[in-house]
Amino acid sequence: MLDAAPGDVSPAQPHAARVPGPAAPARATTVLAAGDIATLTMAASHTADLLGRYPGVPILALGDNAYYTGSAQDYQDYFKPTWGKYQDRIYPIPGNHEYLTPHAADYYSYFGAVAGDPTKGYYTVDLDANWRVAMCNSEVPTQQGSAQWQWLHDDVAAHAGKRYLVTWHRPRFSSGMHGPNQNLADLFQLCYDCHVSLILAGHEHNYERLGPSNGAGEPDANGPRSFVIGTGGVGLRGFDVPALPITEQRLTDQGVVCFTLTATTYSWQFLQVNTDAMLDQGSGTAYTV
Numbered sequence: 566m567l568d569a570a571p572g573d574v575s576p577a578q579p580h581a582a583r584v585p586g587p588a589a590p591a592r593a594t595t596v597l598a599a600g601d602i603a604t605l606t607m608a609a610s611h612t613a614d615l616l617g618r619y620p621g622v623p624i625l626a627l628g629d630n631a632y633y634t635g636s637a638q639d640y641q642d643y644f645k646p647t648w649g650k651y652q653d654r655i656y657p658i659p660g661n662h663e664y665l666t667p668h669a670a671d672y673y674s675y676f677g678a679v680a681g682d683p684t685k686g687y688y689t690v691d692l693d694a695n696w697r698v699a700m701c702n703s704e705v706p707t708q709q710g711s712a713q714w715q716w717l718h719d720d721v722a723a724h725a726g727k728r729y730l731v732t733w734h735r736p737r738f739s740s741g742m743h744g745p746n747q748n749l750a751d752l753f754q755l756c757y758d759c760h761v762s763l764i765l766a767g768h769e770h771n772y773e774r775l776g777p778s779n780g781a782g783e784p785d786a787n788g789p790r791s792f793v794i795g796t797g798g799v800g801l802r803g804f805d806v807p808a809l810p811i812t813e814q815r816l817t818d819q820g821v822v823c824f825t826l827t828a829t830t831y832s833w834q835f836l837q838v839n840t841d842a843m844l845d846q847g848s849g850t851a852y853t854v
Contacts (some may be wrong), residue, residue, distance in 0.1 A: 577624070591666025592827065594693045595619065598732060599821040600660065600767020601802065602797035608819060608850035609798030613647040613839035615821050623692065624651055627767035627794060628660025628734030630672070637671040644675075647798070655679075658700050659686050660767060669704070687713055689720055695828045695851075696795040701733040701752065702768075709751040717752065721759040721854045727824070728851045730763040731756055736793045738782050740806050741769030744821065745782065753782035757788050760852045761833060765823070767795040770802040772816040772835060773775055775809065775843060783835035784811055788850055792833070794822050814845045 603609040615625055617690035626648065631639035633761060640649075647727060648655065653809035657676050663669040673683040679775055686702035707713050721729060735846045737749040756778050773793040779785040791811075808815060820837040 571823045594826045596623045598625040599794045599797035601795040601799040603851035606631040624655045626657040629662040634665035640675040677744040697727045699731045701737040703733040707752040732765045736766035737767045761789045764791045769795045774814040775811045779812045
């Protein structure tokens with residue numbers, strides 16, 4: 566397992582133009598991600614097959630990991646036989662379905678210490694010397710001044726020079742059934758102000774890639790690029806509204822996204838189940854916080 570690290574306290578810096586990471590040896594780190602995963606249909610076995618193609622690669626489980634209520638039985642029956650085969654390299658966050666079991670208690674029991682403090686559900690992971698992942702919890706308060714907002718603010722401020730990938734379950738921006746989520750506005754704005762490179766979410770049962778944007782959802786090269794990856798195995802949904810101004814790609818296919826991270830760039834490939842097809846791929850510039 567990678568080392569999980571707590572946030573440290575330090576004042577954050579005001580927003581300014583983003584600075585690309587300095588040149589460094591061409592060493593890449595790979596990470597896989599998807600949410601909305603295991604159900605009684607066992608379709609998650611197909612996305613689990615994709616995980617198996619990447620031995621040793623860290624996996625980000627983006628919430629709603631075991632339907633329907635995230636109970637101990639759901640995890641035992643649906644998650645453990647599929648994604649659970651790679652338990653030793655999974656870093657999870659909870660989704661709204663986990664909290665259908667009071668306090669998401671069975672989620673925290675299943676994943677143990679790797680899921681962080683059960684009273685919080687957020688934590689950080691260092692992928693390598695350059696990239697740090699903040700695993701946030703959209704099911705507890707995220708507004709400015711909340712414990713979670715302050716934790717992320719302080720963690721980023723204490724790790725100047727790092728590149729950040731941030732995850733939470735409910736997307737701030739989406740053209741799926743649930744649409745944009747105002748409850749994540751302050752946390753997204755913090756990511757913008759701190760020059761976070763990537764934000765990953767699930768919740769919508771589809772895939773949407775959204776271009777760099779500001780906190781108002783307007784195209785902005787200084788903002789993070791966002792991905793909605795609710796394609797881990799649950800039944801899929803279409804898109805209920807027109808694409809947003811920042812939407813770059815929309816898919817209704819099951820799969821996982823493979824991210825390749827270097828000191829100066831990130832790239833992505835959407836890996837579709839039961840095929841070698843890459844339905845979406847591209848790259849962007851990694852920025853330091």
